[in-house]
Amino acid sequence: MTGSARTSNHFSLNEPVIFEEGSPGRRGFDLPELDVPARALNDIIDPGLIRDGITGMPELSEVDVVRHFIRLSTWNYHIDLGLYPLGSCTMKYNPKINERMARLEGFALAHPYLPSERIQGALEIQKTLETCLAEISGMDAVTLQPAAGAHGELTGILMIRAYHESRGNPRKKILIPDSAHGTNPASAAISGYIVETVPSNKRGTVDLDRLAELVNKDVAAIMITNPNTLGVFESDIAKVAELLHSQGALVYMDGANLNAMMGITRPGDFGVDVLHINLHKTFTTPHGGGGPGSGPVAVKEILEPYLPYPVIGQNSQGHYFFDNDRPQSIGKIKAYNGHFGMHVRALCYILANGAEGLKEVSEIAVLNANYIREKLKNAYALAYESPTLHEVVFSDRLQARKDVHVWDIGKRLIDYGFHPPTVSFPLIVPGAIMIEPTETESKQELDSFIDAMLTIAKEAEENPEIVKTAPHTTRIGRIDEARAARRPVLRWRPD
């Protein structure tokens, strides 16, 4: 038996790469007839600037294209199919209305360079979203410009740098806990800072004593995730902030885990000076197979002058406009003003929920995670005993005795019809299994996942080989990644 009652077999058609399909003369698109005089191209443009053809580009009919991409689509797991327990990724249901609203013609065709009187609706959407995000996070001002979480981090750290520069010294270092996402140190580095790692204590939170030794006038800020990547609330966060502030340093919060705290507690109320928010996590904009995301940054008043330009202004008549006159701004972080399509979706979600709804979201996200924790804690070793919020981290310590590792457990889950959890992260937990169910999963779905996990734990004891060689039910088995990286083939070429 290589699966559960949850899965069974069905068609999975094979499909070559698109460059091996079609045939000369097929068309998928026709243009309306040219309605201006047809001058010879050579009279307009030097023939030396014209290309001969496009080698290898296939000719296909509309039907060919539809079949191709539909076949590919059937090879994907996705949130509309079932639970997607990726820790720190907040894979929750993406409401269908969001998609429809973002596609309204008045939004989809709007150009940011239109005169402001022609884009009042779009500007109002952005301003309203900014106001909502400021309230949810307890901050004073928001920019929607960053394209994703890591881009928000870069924006926030550049603002911290600009703040210190305005005081005569940009400082040298950013402190980052050892449990942080990889984007944190990468963003600090491209902002021109040296990264210093802060160790975690045995509760899985920042070690205050060690932190106190590290904080000095060279430190520009700490980048802290709260709740952290173990799903544990940094209960000393107020003291952390005090410590940093006492040396003139600031507190950056990675808001990836905001889904744990909406309406419960606010970063702005526990000493955070700047944070980014992932609209594609907490606020249901779809992940799209890797993006686009959206990473708004919220700041306290002291950082407001440094926001990227433009900011959205409103005059006394209530007329919205892009304000580009921002002399202390860090500049532009992206062309135009961010991923507006994502802003529409996120606002649609916030307005659907309201204050009570968002609080309920966080409550149930935490309930679901704790339910999984309770049901699995005897079969898998809890990484830390501290209370967890929206996600729980186990280790593969018990299974490793039979040489079954976290990666195997994740792959075996696929046979049971689930996407694997986040594995091998956070780095401070050897063999980490990081599970975040989110609030959009029912008790039945959670029970089914728990059953699968318990079965795998049993298999690891009794028949470890079946776990170590999983998955057994997919169209392709485990990939030899080392070989793929040794001689990378990154594009199709004709034989």
Next chain:
Amino acid sequence: MRYIPNSDIDRKRMLAGIGVTSIDELFSGIPEKLRLRRLLDLPKPLTEPELVDYFQTRAAKNSVGETAFIGAGIYRHYIPIIIDALISRSEFYTAYTPYQAEIAQGTLQAIFEFQTYIAQLTGMEVANASLYDGATGVAEAVLMAQRISKKHKFLIAKTVHPEYRAVVDTYARNLGIQIELIDYAADGRVDMEKLEQQSSADVAAVIVQSPNFFGTIEHTHDISELVHRRGGLSIVNVCEAISLGILKPPGEDSSEQRTADIVVGEGQSFGVAPSFGGPHVGFLATRERYVRQMPGRLVGMARDYAGKSGFVLTLSTREQHIRREKATSNICTNQSLCALMATIYLATVGPKALREIAEHNILKTDYAANEITKRTRHRVMFLAPRFNEFVVQVSGECPYGLPLSRFYPELGNAALVCVTETARRKDIDAMVQRLAA
């Protein structure tokens, strides 16, 4: 709440299973003094019909019906309906980043096809899985060129999109990068004499855009040759991707000396809606030998241990989740779904219709510029060959296009006018008539 399945009864059962009596107990890890003991101050929740009304009302306040003839990096091309039909599959738009290759082959193969299409169109050897947009793409190209060359001085043409240059400034400021602008000549292209003078041996790379911000087509191959002669790298930015359907690509020439080292750009024109500035899709293509210095994700062909072929994210040792502060970029989430839109667009139009679309852009733009010259007293500037934009100097305020005074005050009262294949002759004639009045 309709997006939360568990009812009160489910919740009670789960609480009992956990062994607590209230949800509030689960938040015991948060110190009481940090708890928010009031409701957030947000608008009251809306039902689905109310939401539809709310957004329709706001969408109607944007006036997008009348042809504004604005391009400047965001182009209004026809978007075949097939694209939205396909990307609306949950399998594509609600999937996560394809880290678990066994259950993400659809996304992985589609990205591999995107990489191939971009490589074919730009004439380069390899392309990545996308970047946020053209502007951050150029910034990433600058950082990449700094890593390759170990030099820190960059020349950027003044005719590169001004917002792109602003983003490069923001990224480069703290990394010891020095930026000099290259002026444009009277024909609207890079001033080759000035480029020659400014191209000293310490220049890491030269960045030009073609078609440039004024719509004129640069001699990118001559520029690459000149830059290479001085020991620098050549970076070409393509803001209007449709042009690749007809113009000789920066990466294609019989001599490697005359081709670009990095071709970066914006793919919005390939079936992605303007959407008030985003999301769009940046791309970056380069030579095979620089692949380990590239930013962003890459999909490669691979085999499973039984020898079956498929696709996987590869060369991830360049990336932040492995290398942390030593990564080639901090990028994580990219523009996968927009890359899929571009891939479906290119598959649908194919090489022939892509060329025809590009031709229509050139011919309609040429028609509009000629009509304005013939029938109005306004002056069309910069006479080098153009793709789908041109600059017109007007006496008063121009009701069409993008006013250029914010970006190029030296041009006086000038506007950048864009004419794509979607502009009908009667729209163009109406514009000319209004400008003539």
